[in-house]
Amino acid sequence: PKRGSTNPRYPTVEVEIKDLARYGAIYREMVEREASNSLAQFSRRLKRWDVTTVYPLVLRLWECDEIGADNKACALDTLLSLIVRRAVCRLTTKNYNKYFLNVVDHLDKGGWSLERLNGYLLKQTADSSRFPTNDEFSRSLTQSRMYQTLGSARTNAFLVEVERRQRGKLQETKGLPERLSVEHVLPDSWEEHWPLANGVEPTRDDFILAHYQIKEDDSTVGLIVRRERLIHTVGNLTLVTPSFNSKLSNKGFTTKRAEFSEQSILMLNKDIAKEEEWDEHKIEVRSARIAEIAKEVWPFPETPESGGF
Template identity: 30%
Template structure:
């Protein structure tokens, strides 16, 4: 390893290429955290240069600004190809510096400062690209996902042309621009405003050129062929955006693929799916796997969340977030579970596709119905078990569907009965381990494991316990509304199933209290009987399942809080929902009616979520 201080001039003056390996993450630097501090550094130096040039005082001492480190490793090339250095770390810095130089080139051309434009052009383009001018002309060559936008920026030649290519709006809708384009536009505007402020564009361009040419220093670390770039990559990320576990994992996988001369093909065949945009109509929008979803109190990218579930499923134990990459690397290197990198990727993306389908249920299949209800129950610790069952080749689909019915029943009954969830991670991984060890891939075998739980943290409540809780729990308060909605949706589906095929109810539904929460104006209390306090009796049932229903759109407050004779017919107008046909021809609604309906709903719930 050789370590040296270098400058932008030294980095980019030679005919060579800095290539960002395709398996590294894309460009992620942003305005507040990276672009603005860099511009502040450049601006500070340029101000001093401007004064020195204007006053013809070349002896002014201008101290350099340190930009951080880059790690490079020379790659062997053949024939007349230009020398290539792989960027092991620091690609965000190098790419941003190239964008700044392209901005200076375009701005100098626009201001008529030809020497600066010529200098900047020579620091962004290789003039001696003899073999492949399409790629070798660029001194920095980004990772695959960013190459198209980088070429567009370089070839536009002016800010106006780039803005025309990437407009701020399409029609009336705000367009999403690629990050590199946003970076170019930010630095162009910043430099242009600074030049206008200085009042002398030619002198200002020269001051900016000198700032970049002489006064931005970088520590350059050159690795020799015997050194392990993976270890360097894992530990170096100074002044950058923190690496996700999936970033490290991707680098680890494709570093080994490089040894087999397969990285491009494997990336296209397997990893590219993780870089598909969430909305195909906005190719530069957020990628599906980059979207952050909540897990407990934290939000994490979907891909990192999947890595945790996948590794926990494979190792059959809980893997802490901070240990994901180390655990994965240890698993691969010590257990050697795959014959090669391609088999490793095949398995990884197979389970990733299963996990993605669980996050986006959109059919009436048993798995999708189960997945939709899992989302509402919001128990993330079950996903290693679920993807393990989905990926088990010896488990027939009908047996798996039966297991999902039992798991859903287990979760719902415990939810309604107020059972704790704190040991779910250990419980579900133990179920997976025991099921695999048993070697009998049948619903009955899995059901036996579920029934075996006897403690409060592991039992599967029986019908009597389930019924008691169902009829007494303040459902709307004790259970989150989105979970209550899921339970009522399931009952709605069950109510329809005898008349038609069950369907996955889509679209928004709203929970409605039949007897309103604000009942005092139009719902008088009955007379006291048998020593029962009528106020206490009402408060006991107001949030019960028997008093809750679904409507396709919320009732206005006047109707919602109005008298029974007005409200119940309004609910019947929502009779496209089977739940609300219960209110046909009703003009009164009492505490007894609530209890009776709760019992009727329980009979359906018991069928939906059975227990042996």
């Protein structure tokens, strides 16, 4: 029976078996991820984000005859945008199981449509369910430590999608190299080859003080605090192929830039290789640029007021 109902959902066992077979075929398509349709594409993109609690909603959405193919694709994009934006903004996933079932209930009661799905998602205001706005998404991308927040695998997935968007239609058919890994342009271990903006060589005490300070200013400690934050933001992260010489990871930018030139098969590395220097300002500029691309990859849903419907 449906949640909250004591009435049988199916009139006969035969009808139930047919329904299970239909949903089973959809589920198989989702987990195999081999088809070229929007469902398989969504599942491939979702895999790294590890949010299987959305599956019941996706199964009902894909099975629904009330929504056309184009709107189903848009709905799947919206769900992925919700998941990725919330992850980047460090919002909890603990309520997802209940939340996505509530979406199903809402659409079952009032009718399934892209407009009703978007409307319900955008009405949520609790931190456990709300849809991050463009401003919040951009702010998290430019200020938060993505690599530490998302981890290597999901950061990789994020950058792969940004790379695909930058390639555009002309290059996307070439495919991406396999086994890409995340690289920090300004390395985590920067002390030897990456001087601070004030030219002062930090002492051990400076690093200890910076560990307990959050204020960013022009003092040596303040510059360390700023650098340690920006190192893990998206503007300082890129993807490299297995041919990248990992022994050079902690070297100065002149040395690393030559290696990034060899990695120019990736759009993410083309602009880095053109830079004469790499510092905190360059990181912030690149973070802002990637944030604009990310808002296109994982867009905020259109509303009737915006002219989308």
